[in-house]
Amino acid sequence: xxxxxxxxxxxxxxxxxxxxxxxxxxxxxxxxxxxxxxxxxxxxxxxxxxxxxxxxxxxxxxxxxxxxxxxxxxxxxxxxxxxxxxxxxxxxxxxxxxxxxxxxxxxxxxxxxxxxxxxxxxxxxxxxxxxxxxxxxxxxxxxxxxxxxxxxxxxxxxxxxxxxxxxxxxxxxxxxxxxxxxxxxxxxxxxxxxxxxxxxxxxxxxxxxxxxxxxxxxxxxxxxxxxxxxxxxxxxxxxxxxxxxxxxxxxxxxxxxxxxxxxxxxxxxxxxxxxxxxxxxxxxxxxxxxxxxxxxxxxx
Ligand code: AMP
Ligand code: ZN
Ligand code: FE
Ligand code: FE
Numbered sequence: 001x002x003x004x005x006x007x008x009x010x011x012x013x014x015x016x017x018x019x020x021x022x023x024x025x026x027x028x029x030x031x032x033x034x035x036x037x038x039x040x041x042x043x044x045x046x047x048x049x050x051x052x053x054x055x056x057x058x059x060x061x062x063x064x065x066x067x068x069x070x071x072x073x074x075x076x077x078x079x080x081x082x083x084x085x086x087x088x089x090x091x092x093x094x095x096x097x098x099x100x101x102x103x104x105x106x107x108x109x110x111x112x113x114x115x116x117x118x119x120x121x122x123x124x125x126x127x128x129x130x131x132x133x134x135x136x137x138x139x140x141x142x143x144x145x146x147x148x149x150x151x152x153x154x155x156x157x158x159x160x161x162x163x164x165x166x167x168x169x170x171x172x173x174x175x176x177x178x179x180x181x182x183x184x185x186x187x188x189x190x191x192x193x194x195x196x197x198x199x200x201x202x203x204x205x206x207x208x209x210x211x212x213x214x215x216x217x218x219x220x221x222x223x224x225x226x227x228x229x230x231x232x233x234x235x236x237x238x239x240x241x242x243x244x245x246x247x248x249x250x251x252x253x254x255x256x257x258x259x260x261x262x263x264x265x266x267x268x269x270x271x272x273x274x275x276x277x278x279x280x281x282x283x284x285x286x287x288x289x290x291x292x293x294x295x296x297x298x299x300x
Contacts, residue, residue, distance in 0.1 A: 009246070010233050011258060014275040017046040017071060017284075018088065018202065018231065018259020020266075022137035023055035024075075025147035027264035029137075030058040033271070034068050040272045044281065044294070046071035046090065046259070051106045053094040054141040056293075063294030070293040071284065075202060076192070077106055080185040080222075083214050085201065087188050088231065088257070091288020092197025099195045102183055107143055109181045114144050118152075120176045121169065127152045146170050147266055162266050185222060193226050196289025200229040200257050205241025213241075216248055223252045228287065233258025233274035255280050 020026030021033055028036070030047060037045040047059045047070060056072045063070035073090040092099060115129055122128050127149075135151035136142045150165035159165040169176050192199040201222065204214045219230065232245045233256075249256045258274040261267070285292045 011275040011277040013041075013043065014258075014277045015044040015046065015071065015281050016042055016259050016262065016272045016274070017073070017090070017200075017257045017276045017281070018048050018075070018234070018274075019045055019262040019271065020049055020075075020264075021047060021055050023047075023052055023058075023141060024049035024143040025145045025263060025266060027266045030055050031062050032264070033262070034059075034062045034066050034070065036271050038066060038068050042068075042272050042275075043278060044069035044071060044292075045271075046073045046088075048073040048075045048088055048259070050075050050143045050145060051077055051103050051110065052141070052143045053103070054138065054143075056094060060293040067294065069295055071281065072290065072293060074103075076102070076188050077110075077180055077182045078185045078188045079182040080214060080218055083210055083212055083218070084179070084182070085185050085214060086203065087185065087192070088200040088202045088259075089188075089192040089195075090198040090200070090284050091290050091292075092192055092195035093289045094195075096191070096195030098191040099197075102188065102191050106180070106182065111144050113178050113180050114146070114149060117146070117176050117178050118149060121149070121153075125153065125158055125169070126156050127158075131156065147263070151266075163268070185218075186225060189222055189225050189227060198228045198255075198284045198287045199226070200231055200255065201227065202231045202259075203234045203236045203261070204230060205238075205245055206234065206236030207238075207241075208236060216244070219248060220252070223254065227254070228284075229255030229257055229280075231257045231259060233276070234261060235269060235274065236261075255283055257284075 078085045131152040135148045150162040257276040260273045
């Protein structure tokens with residue numbers, strides 16, 4: 001048998017299960033997400049804003065209006081033994097008290113952290129907290145993050161683009177950087193399971209995001225606690241990491257997902273550049289507690 005071409009294993013058609021909108025740090029509305037997904041011929045999309053389900057009602061309405069099925073999800077900020085981890089939670093009950101308390105806490109800590117960063121930046125650059133709030137499209141329903149600080153710096157003429165600001169003072173190696181205090185992965189996974197959701201570790205092999213990556217052993221501990229899958233098809237993964245995560249998924253019978261991590265104009269990532277196959281999405285919907293938005297016959 002010859003060498004396996006790992007890129008040939010990536011789905012060519014299907015669903016983009018990792019997308020951000022104005023309900024966190026994406027630059028486009030939920031409607032724009034769904035219209036763009038239709039234009040690109042995707043079978044469906046997931047809305048996965050950071051630490052919130054605030055965009056879900058809008059996503060359900062647009063899904064029905066445009067006949068584009070939408071998986072409802074969230075990208076949850078977490079931490080595992082010093083490694084920053086993002087966990088995608090799909091099709092959970094958004095009213096579950098554990099998960100709503102978790103989001104409320106993270107969003108409060110995110111805002112405090114952003115305010116502290118901006119206070120320090122304001123000593124050297126012409127922006128203040130109001131300029132950051134001016135970049136937030138859904139008011140208190142939007143999860144604030146560094147991209148809003150970057151956008152304020154762009155509006156003030158300090159940088160030409162959000163990405164340039166991340167390469168400059170907004171980046172994790174910049175002098176103004178502060179981490180977001182985050183819940184433990186085990187706590188997040190327990191809350192997602194309690195809420196009847198499907199939990200997938202996002203971009204676990206992206207070396208640009210962490211000095212140290214989540215190890216196989218760390219992922220396997222989460223598998224023992226009910227982790228459903230790993231995101232393999234993501235632009236942050238090189239071939240070595242795709243191979244490692246696929247092997248891990250095969251060993252443990254995990255779901256394999258893919259997504260673009262679309263942020264609208266905020267990042268170069270194109271909607272649908274990485275995909276999840278139909279069969280995997282079917283498993284996610286079957287396992288999840290809520291119905292797929294945009295199709296009739298609701299489960300709840
Ligand atoms: P934070 O969560 O507040 O630490 O901000 C980091 C987030 O910014 C990540 O979710 C990135 O995906 C997002 N982001 C959006 N646009 C960019 C960009 N142009 N460069 C780097 N990160 C970005
Ligand atoms: Zn983001
Ligand atoms: Fe992420
Ligand atoms: Fe993301």
